[in-house]
Amino acid sequence: MKITRLTTYRVPPRWMLLKIETDEGVTGWGEPVIEGRARTVEAAVHELSDYLVGKDPGRINDLWQTMYRAGFYRGGPILMSAIAGVDQALWDIKGKVLGQPVYELLGGLVRDRMKTYSWVGGDRPAELIAGIAALREAGFDTFKMNGTEELGIIDNARKVDQAVARVAEVRAKFGSEIEFGVDFHGRVSAPMAKVLLRELEPYRPLFVEEPVLAEQDEYYRALADATSIPLAAGERMYSRFDFKRVFERGGLAIVQPDLSHAGGITECVKIAAMAEAHDIAFAPHCPLGPVALASCLQVDFVAHNAVLQEQSMGIHYNQGAELLDYVKNKEDFLLSSGWIRPLPKPGLGVEIDEERVIEASRAATDWRNPVWRHADGSVAEW
Numbered sequence: 001m002k003i004t005r006l007t008t009y010r011v012p013p014r015w016m017l018l019k020i021e022t023d024e025g026v027t028g029w030g031e032p033v034i035e036g037r038a039r040t041v042e043a044a045v046h047e048l049s050d051y052l053v054g055k056d057p058g059r060i061n062d063l064w065q066t067m068y069r070a071g072f073y074r075g076g077p078i079l080m081s082a083i084a085g086v087d088q089a090l091w092d093i094k095g096k097v098l099g100q101p102v103y104e105l106l107g108g109l110v111r112d113r114m115k116t117y118s119w120v121g122g123d124r125p126a127e128l129i130a131g132i133a134a135l136r137e138a139g140f141d142t143f144k145m146n147g148t149e150e151l152g153i154i155d156n157a158r159k160v161d162q163a164v165a166r167v168a169e170v171r172a173k174f175g176s177e178i179e180f181g182v183d184f185h186g187r188v189s190a191p192m193a194k195v196l197l198r199e200l201e202p203y204r205p206l207f208v209e210e211p212v213l214a215e216q217d218e219y220y221r222a223l224a225d226a227t228s229i230p231l232a233a234g235e236r237m238y239s240r241f242d243f244k245r246v247f248e249r250g251g252l253a254i255v256q257p258d259l260s261h262a263g264g265i266t267e268c269v270k271i272a273a274m275a276e277a278h279d280i281a282f283a284p285h286c287p288l289g290p291v292a293l294a295s296c297l298q299v300d301f302v303a304h305n306a307v308l309q310e311q312s313m314g315i316h317y318n319q320g321a322e323l324l325d326y327v328k329n330k331e332d333f334l335l336s337s338g339w340i341r342p343l344p345k346p347g348l349g350v351e352i353d354e355e356r357v358i359e360a361s362r363a364a365t366d367w368r369n370p371v372w373r374h375a376d377g378s379v380a381e382w
């Protein structure tokens with residue numbers, strides 16, 4: 001079997017889907033994308049096709065190593081997202097050829113269902129109580145919210161009080177009936193993270209995510225020593241080599257690689273195993289589309305330390321399309337009361353509605369995250 005063509009589709013809300021075709025009629029789907037840089041990743045995918053067209057799609061490991069090493073420069077969000085989407089599609093093809101879901105090819109199930117969580121509250125956390133109440137009706141009991149809005153490197157007590165009050169209100173309303181992660185989203189500097197973590201302790205968030213920016217990961221250890229709140233990060237780390245340094249320094253209780261940013265299934269299975277050796281939980285980041293989620297789940301069902309799966313249903317970023325809009329059979333994702341079953345169909349286990357994708361790609365806009373500014377006019381972390 002040989003790869004014959006790679007076709008990319010940028011689609012609302014901010015995703016990109018990749019179709020890889022072969023000379024035997026088997027096709028695979030991937031979701032290579034960096035939110036806000038879809039066209040850049042698209043160019044990278046088509047540059048990588050130099051290594052792929054005419055090759056055997058079954059040699060995933062060799063194709064992965066070639067895509068990663070052969071271009072001399074490596075790593076980073078763009079190249080690793082491009083590799084991720086290709087990798088996902090190659091696993092999809094292999095599973096379809098062998099008639100097995102990817103988790104079977106990776107050694108079979110370690111669990112019968114996987115816990116998922118939902119976002120509440122939007123870019124600037126608001127309406128948290130109403131959002132949680134609505135999702136509890138759908139059976140969810142685990143949530144994630146942004147911890148703050150713009151925050152200065154050193155900011156005032158009022159901003160800290162506002163951030164804490166939102167969390168206190170949630171815990172006061174729902175008690176221990178629910179769990180929630182608080183995403184600092186990289187908006188918080190190391191000094192302010194220390195203050196916020198201390199003030200949030202009494203409300204026992206399940207985790208605090210991106211307590212500082214990924215480029216400040218040397219602070220994870222000190223912050224972890226100063227709090228009992230589990231620290232989580234990973235969406236802006238792109239390979240084993242990024243995670244290796246964090247594992248060595250310590251501080252993270254949960255790693256959250258994104259299956260569409262960190263080299264795909266081949267790489268994230270290895271990251272999960274490295275994390276397990278350090279007694280660190282695995283909770284893939286996934287604010288994206290159905291192929292990204294299916295790829296996450298294929299790894300979740302073979303990784304012993306997988307604990308929580310993010311999914312984008314109802315997320316504030318999904319303007320113009322929802323998680324399952326491009327999926328032929330919505331029941332592929334058997335989501336019930338926040339738990340999801342393995343995807344038993346061959347490959348990634350999700351069937352993409354290509355006609356719907358092609359139609360939607362005609363209306364694709366170039367999504368960008370907002371540029372925030374502090375009161376003094378300087379750029380703020382979004």
Ligand SMILES: O=C(O)C(=O)C[C@@H](O)[C@H](O)CO
Nearest residue numbers: 035183185235285286287369
């Ligand atoms: O889902 C999360 O945890 C996020 O922090 C969302 C962020 O990754 C946006 O997708 C960036 O555009």
Ligand SMILES: [Mg+2]
Nearest residue numbers: 183185209235
């Ligand atoms: Mg996040």
